Amino acid sequence: MSDLTLVDAQSIVNAALAKGGELGLKPIAVAVLDAGGQLKAFARQDAPAILRADIAIGKAYGALAVGQGTRWLNRTALERPHFLVGLSGVSDGKIIPVIGGVLIKTESGRVIGAVGVSGDTSENDEVCGIAGIEAAGFVADPGA
Amino acid sequence: MSDLTLVDAQSIVNAALAKGGELGLKPIAVAVLDAGGQLKAFARQDAPAILRADIAIGKAYGALAVGQGTRWLNRTALERPHFLVGLSGVSDGKIIPVIGGVLIKTESGRVIGAVGVSGDTSENDEVCGIAGIEAAGFVADPGA
Amino acid sequence: MSDLTLVDAQSIVNAALAKGGELGLKPIAVAVLDAGGQLKAFARQDAPAILRADIAIGKAYGALAVGQGTRWLNRTALERPHFLVGLSGVSDGKIIPVIGGVLIKTESGRVIGAVGVSGDTSENDEVCGIAGIEAAGFVADPGA
Amino acid sequence: MSDLTLVDAQSIVNAALAKGGELGLKPIAVAVLDAGGQLKAFARQDAPAILRADIAIGKAYGALAVGQGTRWLNRTALERPHFLVGLSGVSDGKIIPVIGGVLIKTESGRVIGAVGVSGDTSENDEVCGIAGIEAAGFVADPGA
Numbered sequence: 344m345s346d347l348t349l350v351d352a353q354s355i356v357n358a359a360l361a362k363g364g365e366l367g368l369k370p371i372a373v374a375v376l377d378a379g380g381q382l383k384a385f386a387r388q389d390a391p392a393i394l395r396a397d398i399a400i401g402k403a404y405g406a407l408a409v410g411q412g413t414r415w416l417n418r419t420a421l422e423r424p425h426f427l428v429g430l431s432g433v434s435d436g437k438i439i440p441v442i443g444g445v446l447i448k449t450e451s452g453r454v455i456g457a458v459g460v461s462g463d464t465s466e467n468d469e470v471c472g473i474a475g476i477e478a479a480g481f482v483a484d485p486g487a
Numbered sequence: 488m489s490d491l492t493l494v495d496a497q498s499i500v501n502a503a504l505a506k507g508g509e510l511g512l513k514p515i516a517v518a519v520l521d522a523g524g525q526l527k528a529f530a531r532q533d534a535p536a537i538l539r540a541d542i543a544i545g546k547a548y549g550a551l552a553v554g555q556g557t558r559w560l561n562r563t564a565l566e567r568p569h570f571l572v573g574l575s576g577v578s579d580g581k582i583i584p585v586i587g588g589v590l591i592k593t594e595s596g597r598v599i600g601a602v603g604v605s606g607d608t609s610e611n612d613e614v615c616g617i618a619g620i621e622a623a624g625f626v627a628d629p630g631a
Numbered sequence: 632m633s634d635l636t637l638v639d640a641q642s643i644v645n646a647a648l649a650k651g652g653e654l655g656l657k658p659i660a661v662a663v664l665d666a667g668g669q670l671k672a673f674a675r676q677d678a679p680a681i682l683r684a685d686i687a688i689g690k691a692y693g694a695l696a697v698g699q700g701t702r703w704l705n706r707t708a709l710e711r712p713h714f715l716v717g718l719s720g721v722s723d724g725k726i727i728p729v730i731g732g733v734l735i736k737t738e739s740g741r742v743i744g745a746v747g748v749s750g751d752t753s754e755n756d757e758v759c760g761i762a763g764i765e766a767a768g769f770v771a772d773p774g775a
Numbered sequence: 776m777s778d779l780t781l782v783d784a785q786s787i788v789n790a791a792l793a794k795g796g797e798l799g800l801k802p803i804a805v806a807v808l809d810a811g812g813q814l815k816a817f818a819r820q821d822a823p824a825i826l827r828a829d830i831a832i833g834k835a836y837g838a839l840a841v842g843q844g845t846r847w848l849n850r851t852a853l854e855r856p857h858f859l860v861g862l863s864g865v866s867d868g869k870i871i872p873v874i875g876g877v878l879i880k881t882e883s884g885r886v887i888g889a890v891g892v893s894g895d896t897s898e899n900d901e902v903c904g905i906a907g908i909e910a911a912g913f914v915a916d917p918g919a
Contacts, residue, residue, distance in 0.1 A: 346533070348533050349530055349531060349532050349533055352530075353530065377667070378667060378823060378825075379537060379665070379666060379667020379668060379669070379825065380667060380668075380825045381531075381537050381538075381539070381540055381667070382529060382531065382540040383530075383531050383540075384529060384530050384531070385526060385528060385529035385530075386493055386496075386497060386527075386528050386529075387493060387525075387526065387527050387528070388493050389490070389492050389493055393523055393525050394525075395525070396525055396526035396527075407823075407824070407825045407826075408824065408825055408826040409824055409826065410822060410823050410824030410825075410827075411824075423873070424852075424856060425848075425849070425852030425853065425856060425859045425872045425873070426871070426872070426873050428852075428856075428859055428860060428863050428872070429830075429833055429837075429859075429863065429870055429871035429872050429873065430826065430830070430871070431863075431868070432833070432863040432866070432867075432868025432869060432870060432871075433826060433829035433830060433832075433833045433868060433869065433870075433871060434826055434829065435723055435868065436868070453823075454823035534698060535666060535695070535698050535741075535742035536695070536696065536697055536698030537666075537667065537668045537695045537696055538695075538696040538697065538718065538721060538722055539698075541721035541722065542717075542718070542721060544721075545717055545720070545721045549717075560713075561713070564712075564713030564716075565713065568712060568713060568716075571713045571716055571717075572716060575716050575717065575719075575720040578720070579720075580719070580720025580721060580722075580723065580724070581720065581721065582717055582720060582721075583714070583717035583718070583720075583721060584713045584714070584716070584717050585711070585713070585714050585717065634821070636821050637818055637819060637820050637821055640818075641818065667825060669819075669825050669826075669827070669828055670817060670819065670828040671818075671819050671828075672817060672818050672819070673814060673816060673817035673818075674781055674784075674785065674815075674816050674817075675781060675813075675814065675815050675816070676781050677778070677780050677781055681811055681813050682813075683813070684813055684814035684815075
């Protein structure tokens, strides 16, 4: 019951894409990973940018890596860039330490996955991620 | 007009999942990549197997890598295993040379992407991939 | 309640080491990974073999990768070596496809992690892994 | 006599975890590596953060990499960030250059391994690492 299902993950993706459309954002990519960091659902709107998927996935992975939304990584990267060099290394380069990676939590605070969004500004990407998580009935944690 | 849209890619994913359900297969993962090898849409049904996404993506990538459905890679791997070792190397290990990676072609024969499916037997995975491509109005090429 | 705790993981490690001692095996290493493939507990008995930890972890990771104990990977590797080349690639070389990687399941069949053991023969390694899992009150699935 | 035994390594892990509990820290992970940089013992307390093991191991590895506790790497990283980029590269990305990686020395000053701790603040992580080493009767060197 506490695992992220495909139905949940697809609801999050669709609601995040809808939010982007509502706000008139640039085409975005939305990745949903389970708590173990594995891809569960993904969609990328039509636009030419060949690493868009990797960036979206990397934001979600970064949030899970340290158990905090990527606002924390983004801030830490500015304060202690060498930590991010290290973290990038031990993760085999899988982390995008930028705003837009949001933890998916249950009401009770359990982390069941993360969403990563990429395509518009980082702040707008994050708005879409949060909207997707909340539309699916979960609690969004973008970090601080 | 000849590029794979997100709408197309999601149609393929959903029809492939539906085919798996219709046949009573094990939970599957379905990945759709565009002609450049970048992830466009993805869904993974609920089951514990942490590399399922990588395997599905790797089959689609393998098909695009050589411009043929992965039946060709699967056969070639048996006849010339050293070629697959080399191909795995130059692709940074991104290829799964196994049945279940199917090219998405237009009526005119243009390759616009590939589908990779993983979760049941390779042959059943392929059936789902072909069903998804055809349901979306494209031509499926599983290789030979 | 259904996640693998550190207490569980340490029980498994200790019981597996005890089994090795009881059987008079060579020094072994025992790794316990959670369902997401992350290391939870580990111990390596005293012996000079610098990749022992990587091998033990790689067996457990291999079992989780495909959702089956590594007897399945070991057999598949003999029948379809190219699949293993591919799997090794997409996992960034993290898989040891050899007997001795055993899934940890609950009574209800849910996979909550895996144990990998290395140091003696593969079959003896597996005996220790199974003993560890059962001593901690879980169901061991070595694959088939 | 001067090699790190499993009994020693497990004593260090357990005493470090106990220190974390005594201080009321967040869940931590504790890794003990031998002088050759290979994992000897490891435990990760229950918390969702999927790279916790890699970070703890990376701190210990970093200490061994340069023969100094990671206070030295942390300081050097601030003064000469390019050195850390290089070090991360030649180590295949295995180093976390952050406080919390502590060398394990004998009374005579011989390095027999290192401890890496991750989970709370870097300074608190280091306190646990030092406590673990001293409880096991060794000399802790956190670098300077």
